[in-house]
Amino acid sequence: MQPITVDINWLNQLFAPLRDPKTWESAFGYSTKEPWFFTEFTFLAVFGVFLVFYAALVQKNTWRKIYLISFSLFFYYKSSGPFLGLFALMILSDYLFALAIEKQKGIKKKGLLWLSLSYSLSFLLYFKYANFFIHNCNDLLGTHFTDRDLFLPIGISFYTFQSISYLMDVYRKEIPATRNVSDYAFYMTFFPHLVAGPIVRAKDFLPQIFTPQIINASLYKESLLRILTGLLKKLFIADYLGKYVDIVHELPANFSGAENVLAMYAYSFQIYFDFSGYSDIAIGIALMLGYRLKENFDNPYASSNITVFWRKWHISLSSWLRDYVYIPLGGNRKGEFNTYLFLLITMLVGGFWHGADWRFIFWGLSHGLALAFHKAWMQLFPSKSTRWYSQVFGTILTFHFVGFCWIFFRATSFGSAFASIEQIAFHTQWKDFAGFWISRQEMAIMILVAAFIAFFPPQLKERIFQKTQVLPTFTWILWVLIALQIIIQFKDDVVQPFIYFQF
């Protein structure tokens, strides 16, 4: 009789990473190649371990705060390395500026506000827009300035806006300046919203520092569901759609009009599932720690007009632009012409915030014009029609306008965007859609699935989410395992970074 042998050599491989110094170097060191994303399994595993220790400190306010700040700073270090120093400097200066603004009055107060805002914006302007200005200066004036070799610190667009909102809120006396620098550091560094939002307001978040949510079974399930939903949205749907979008946008002229139309749809859903997936994970992680961040999306593609769309898309940014750009400019209090002008300026700022490129400015301008047009239309024809067909027509029109504008957002250049539009306008044939269905059936199904979810009534989604509450707590580990395996089954081997990661 042959002895039974079991090969357990592979078990050595389990511990091989622990013996490899590179593992430790990559675990604690900074590498531009391995920044921490919420979708990185390494990050999720570390977060799980982090939670175990968090349990011991959850009842102790000060220690909990210190622990969270430390982990958040480490998280930022893993994302942006040496720029951690810059971030810390910004936090310290904001804290001091806010205290000074609060003490001053009159012109001095205003002067301090402008100084502090200029200081905060200077980092963003330098790192994000320096090369853009250099290029345009060279083109317009014939100068020969050379490009700066700049790395955009992760999340700078987001935390600069948070810093501005804090300083302006203190100036407007909507909140008092924090007396304790660690409170402000906690608000700014809180890792769930650190790298890509939602843009959290100090007045919403600071009060939560010492009064977090009670973490009970209901909150546990809600937070885990948000994280899993976000992971599936990003890794399963958005990344899959992204594969097709990348191929088409590499050379749109090589593709038929139908393929460009479908790339437009695919990108519209990709950016939505990507960013709303990220926001879901951020909100879920924050919730698991006992902090509730505001929602960032509210079924935006189901909007029946562009104004409603901007109330539901990237809510934290659109409300920030409203409160800190549109209203300070004058809002709708300075005459009709100025209202339209301010709307355009606000959307231009929003477009430019997304990237240092004329394409983003054009994108912002298009949305600004659409908002102005809708506003004018509603004044001329103040119809209150709620009939279903007018809603459906409005939704289809809005979605297609938004999708059309996304072409400029996604294309690599204006030339590429116009090539795609030309294909759509002049070379779209019905038979090509049938061809697409035959040759790329999986992608076609994914676009339909994405559309179904994006337009699915939110009330039904809410009901489904509530049904999950009845699942016993101990079973959730299994749901996590199943969700992760689904992701692995369909995961693109080329994982795309979050689209909003470097905005």
Next chain:
Amino acid sequence: MADNEDQITPDSPEATSAKLNSISSSNEHARVSDGEKQPKSSATPHEKSSPWLIIWAGLSISLPLLLLYIYSCSPQTLKLGQLELKQILGNQDIDAMLAALDEPEPVPVKVTHDSTSNLARDSADFTPAFGGTIPILNKNYHQPFVLPPYELPVFADTTKHRILLIGDSESGGLRYPLNDYCLANGHKIILSLEWYSATTFNFGRSDTIQKIIAKYKPTYIFLVFGLNELYARDLKARKIAANQLAKKLRGIPYAWIGPANWEEDNGISKVFQSSADSGAYFLTKKLTLTRAGDGRHPDVQGYRVWMDSIATWIQTSSRYKMLMKPPRKRGRPFRAPVITINAANYRGY
């Protein structure tokens, strides 16, 4: 943007006082601010967060990942009916995996001048580098062959080659400087096959390359691709495809040019290097190239610099050398036929 939501002006005293009242000055963060609608909580007034639940939350995330990691280390793959459960990608030891999948290279023959008809022996510029033995690698792989030492300055083969350029979008840019070199050295590009968005799978799994080779009968192949695979983690599958590709090239001298990385890859360069014949792979990623507007593809100058480096390497230290003197004139018109296909429309397999 909601246009009707600016009813309260920023410095309106009512708004300010309402908000300030909600924040205590001594313990300003102990209460909820500005009357915003707070989310519903099912917690009872005296309920506290449960540490055990938080630990369970941590385990709910870490344990499944640990299980998946253990599964990915095991040599067994589980099946759910017909469906094979995939393992977490990217945790393999790349070098060990490549070594396991490496296939022995064919051993080329030692050929003498007498057996070759296509060698030019009258080159004034270049002298034969190693006596009377020159490796011709396009036939008879059955006898031992000793590779020439790499430090040799210049190889003397002045054969005028029929060059086939195959690649992804990079080949579309590289063909112009390559054309300059070919015209200057008497070579001829017979076809440029530009397969946009193609990956190792397209080149390795399809029979497109064999068909092109059979039709155009090149004497030298330039292969340049990989820019679409920098982030690839399924290196095992790509290694198998790269081996298939290398097999298709057997019998013809070639230069396998690595992708022009704009940042470090996840190991695809290693995969290509291990699949190509030794000395036939050019590691582009060490070069610093200027980039086009997309930040990924090299620009015109970048392609020229890249081609200069490739030419120097081909002439001096590649396994399959050929004459590649720098051209005096650059930017000459490209007249060879070009086939462009897109991986989105045509996968090839």
